[in-house]
Amino acid sequence: MAFWLLKSEPDVYGIADLEREGETLWDGVRNYQARNFLRQMAVGDRAFFYHSNTKPPGIVGLMTVSATEQVDPSQFDPDSDYYDPRSQADNPTWITVKLIFGDRFQPGLTLAELRAEFTTEDLLILRPGNRLSVTPVEEDVAERLLQRLRSPAI
DNA sequence: GCCAACGTTGGC
């Protein structure tokens, strides 16, 4: 079982939405490197839910991969912000996963806390200028994150 | 294949 970190803007889709819906298709990823990570995911993998472009940004939840190799339907929807006219139905460019709600952490771990307690080698999202919305997390780092998320006080 | 211009991401 592997661990991942997935970013989303809560104004677009947040942990509260997933908690309410129970399961979601992680659509809208339009970056090849992120797509390649999505394709490496296996059912049962865990993913940290990270809120970006909000105050404060940070890890707010935990998810479990429930289905892999899902065709992202928004690539074929001309009305979607994620429409990709170059993608062909018989060879879709954008493949993603389904995830089920696992946990919601309040208050979670803010980016400032992550920076204070983890290194840029621990977490790719801490690298300056990082924009990847899907990144792998090493197991030892994931365990430290989980321990920290479940016991807010150090 | 190079690279400048441009658009997007996302923290601050």
Next chain:
DNA sequence: GCCAACGTTGGC
């Protein structure tokens, strides 16, 4: 709103 970082595009 600003700006740094990075990906993509397109001319050559």
